[in-house]
Amino acid sequence: MATTNAATRSNSFNEAFLSESYQDASTIITDLDKGLRSPNIGEQCEALVRFPKLFEKYPFPIVINSNFLKLAEFFRVGSNLFRLWVLRVCEQSEKHLEKITNVDEFVKRIFMVIHSNDPIARSLTLRILGSVACIIPEKQQVHHAIRRALDSHDTVEVEAAIYASAQFAEQSKTFAISMCSKVASMIESLQTPINMKLQLIPVLKYMYHDANTAALVKTLCINLLPKYPSENFICVTLQSLTELSCATLVDIPDQVNLLIDYLQDPRLNVRIHVLRSLQTMAEKGPHLWQINSVNNLISVAQTMRGNGQENSMMLKIILTLTKCPLIAGSKKEEGRILELCTVCFKTVNHKTSSLAIEILTSVVTYCYNEKISPPQSYLKEINTHHEQLIMSSLKDEDHIRELTMYIKCGVQLAEKNELFAMDFTKLVGKILTDEQQLSQKQSELICETLGALCSHFMKDKFQHVAKKTSNDSMDVDEVTLNPFYDLLPSLLKRLENLVCPKFNPNDSHIIEILAAVCLQSMMGVHITKDMHDVFKKVLGTVHNWSQYRIARSASRFGHPFIATKIYQKLSKDVSQERYHFYLSGLSQMSTAECILIYGYEFDELEVKFNEIEHDENQMNLIQRLEKSVALYWKALANLKAASSHIHSLSFQTEYVWLRASFLEALLSVVIARNTQYITPPPAIASTFAQNTRDPLQKFGHVTNQFRKCVKSLKVCEDSYSMLYKSAFDADPCSLEQLEIMQYMCALLEYSLENICFNTSQDQEN
Structure with a gap:
């Protein structure tokens, strides 16, 4: 019955300590104090091993300093078992040692045990002093205690002193130089056992603080190699010499x-x-x-x-x-x-x-x-x-x-090498499209390779012409370097075979990569009817997460039509409201880009997919801009609805706001330009220009319209600059896009400013 009660108390202590309801450090410290004062040795040990978790959860100097002083006192008055657990706490909390403010008091309580008659207690003291060497590297009394312990007749104490010597030699130049001769004499002494020499030699690798000391250690180790040709001795000596050489x-x-x-x-x-x-x-x-x-x-x-x-x-x-x-x-x-x-x-x-x-x-x-x-x-x-x-x-x-x-x-x-890239791409494409058996890992690796090669070919343009150079025998005079145009039908066939007639969920990652490669290879041009049909089959087969990843690839590589279809479908299949708003916002942004690129509403676009390049009923520029701006403002509202205090989406909303503002500024420019054609300046325009001493006012109110457009573009430019500076942790592509948009705003602003703010008489005429 007593055993059961003890087990119950232990379990309740574990659960209480790990419970998320404990948010106050003082409450946890109180429980640990109760454990330390308990008459039960098991509960005392259990309280000791909880301190590293306490330091991880509350790494505050006041908490760490007070508790380390408490542990030092417990080390001084406790048994060797408790001292061992305190040593383990110090070893596991090494990164928090620098937060101890009362270092002298901490060391004083621990150092008292060095005068004990028990060699085990002295050994534990030396080891704990070695574990905290980073905060007491120049304590002379500790250095003296370590040197004295090396002459002990107790093997355990000597081994602890060797461990402490290594720790202090790494931290203290003074200790390393002063201990060099002592360690060297012990290694050369015939009275020192071989196993102890193997422990002493690694101490020498820290004797690099002084050139003379390093040279002395190097000579000592080299002289030891022929004297002790055993395997362990050779390995330890060479390892110490290597680390010493890397340091010097x-x-x-x-x-x-x-x-x-x-x-x-x-x-x-x-x-x-x-x-x-x-x-x-x-x-x-x-x-x-x-x-x-x-x-x-x-x-x-x-x-x-x-x-x-x-x-x-x-x-x-x-x-x-x-x-x-x-x-x-x-x-x-x-x-x-x-x-x-x-x-x-x-x-x-x-x-x-x-x-x-x-x-x-x-x-x-x-x-x-x-x-x-x-x-x-x-x-x-x-x-x-x-x-x-x-x-x-x-x-x-x-x-x-x-x-x-x-x-x-x-x-x-x-x-x-461009020609090697062509041949290698054809080889990888052949491996993937041939009817040979590839394992799951091999197929994924080949698909990822195609993705990397496609990124290389699409980096600058779609077609490159390689020039013959004298320093590369694999180049030719002129060759078209875009093998993905020829490889695309085979990739589409492979993609279609993965979903028809039977879809294997394990192939989802391969399908996502292949879809991204196909979309990237068509970057900058309209997708073909065959490609559209294949993607229609793929999207009707794979699960929602894969569809979302394909949609992200389509958005990235400039195919908003496919992205819109997926976003609209996924926005109706999510379980949380914020996901619905987020996907709806992405859908509206993609639809806006579709209208800008193709000149059709999304519903009409799918019907007229093959006729978009030759149809005369496309929207004009003003209609495209008006509809896209309206969709971007709706997308902004959806993104704000999807944000929360955990996921603020601040960058996304700011970017969408800037995109909508820039399109509005472009719409204003187009409207002002059309106004110039249909509305001539009034008869009093010349008189007004003379009275205001603004020669450009003779062109009528179109001048003021253009000047308002300049101000709008200036606001967009400044906003892009601020967003770029605030998005310091964004990926390079996003930062590059922000720079490009800022440059576009500045360029258009400069061009309009030369038109509507230039008062030079020569340019006026």
Whole structure:
């Protein structure tokens, strides 16, 4: 019965602590105090482990300072079990330690335990002092206590002192310099056990604050390598030397040569550890590698006949080095790297082949970025093996990661080389449209690749003409570079096959990507009847979320007709009112853009879809602007109705307001221009112009109308500028659109201002 009551109290405590109803920090702290004062050890421990969650939920200095002082006092008077839990709290709350204001009092309460006769208590004290080293890096009494603990005869206390030494050496230059000789003597001493030396050596990697100290540590570690040739000792020493060299930077060349020498070690674990250290050095300072070191590394890679892991790690190091001019810009290494990659292509290992193709792509891409001639042999090797590697990796679904790498390299090269982009696009389109079995992941990857390539081709114009250059053998004199025009029928057929005769919900993502590619490939032109029919089948099959994503793609790529159909349909199928208003607003904006583009009401547009380019009954410009402005104001009202205090939609509503205001300003300009044709100036216009000393008043009231339009455009320009400045976290495309609209307003405003505000007599006549 007692056990049941205890369990009930424990569960109620857990639920009370995690309950959302507790919004006051003082209430939670009171409950924790009750737990700490409880006579039950379990409840005391449970209260201790709750403190990290308290600090995460209420990271205020007053809360953290008071509770850490309380924990320090509990550490001083508690048992070793409680001290262990306080240590865990400090380790888990490391990012909140800087908020302790009474640091001296906190350290004083903890440091009292260092004088205990219990070595376990002293060990816990050293460890907790090490965990808070970031706030007490220069406490001399703590430094002295750590140095004294290193001479202890208790193994647990010495290990705790070693841990504290590492923490303080990382934070304090004074401690690192003063402890260097002590740690070195312990490592060289024959009385120090081997396992303790393995713990002491990592302390040396923090001795980089002083050049002389770093040189002394480097010499010590190098001298230790032949004295202790065991596997663990070699790995720990080389790792410490690597981290020390990365911190000092000046020792990177010597450390690289040392690591390359140890690649000849017959032990696999040592070689793997050396390769990891070389990867760290390549990432930290590739520009500090010497060319001889790179040559030696490539030589070792060519002669290495180890397992696949070693070969892959070696290729990753070379790949990292190709991202700097040391290899990518060097003609001397071109043949050796090509030879190494060619050997990798001849193996049946897709992992090494993918790294080899990535190395060649990295060098070629670097050359294009730096506007230097890429190695022709690299381009030829890529063309020879790239397609073959892709097709072979498609046969096994387990090679999806390597297939991703092949395609990623292809996309990178396509962005730099137009002819390669054409061939690669045709290859990807052929893979997707052929009747071959592709897995779900493979199909999604191929579709995403098409999307990336389509974005590349549609970046500037729809058709590009590639000019022959002397530094790229894959270019031709003149070739039309938009393969998506020829690929579009096959993509539409593939899209239709995915929904007819049977739709698989797992293909929704593929359908969304294919739909986006088709819409993007027709950006700037009207969609065809065949494309419209295919999309009609797709939209009648896929679920609502996929329809919404297709509608967003249609809006993005300038096809408001399809977007309007989807938004209107979805606005009637939502469960919440704010979603209805939001979709209705999107529908009205898309309808307004339809009217501006096609010149028809949306209902008439679907009937006359094939005749829109030749029909003479289209709306005139004023009618288009009037109807679109009215729809934009309705859309603005719907967006405001859809907003809430959680989702304010402030950017969206401001953007729609600016779009409607700009269209209104354009409507005013058109009306003023038409007024100039149908309403001549009155007879007294010349007299009025002389009296007001405004020569342009002789043209009548049209002058004032144009001047009002200038003011409206000025308001739009300023509003776009303010929205641009406030939308600092928007995506680059949105910011670019805002800049374009601001420039359009300024340009039109400047043009009208030259007409209706210019008083020069010459221009007046």
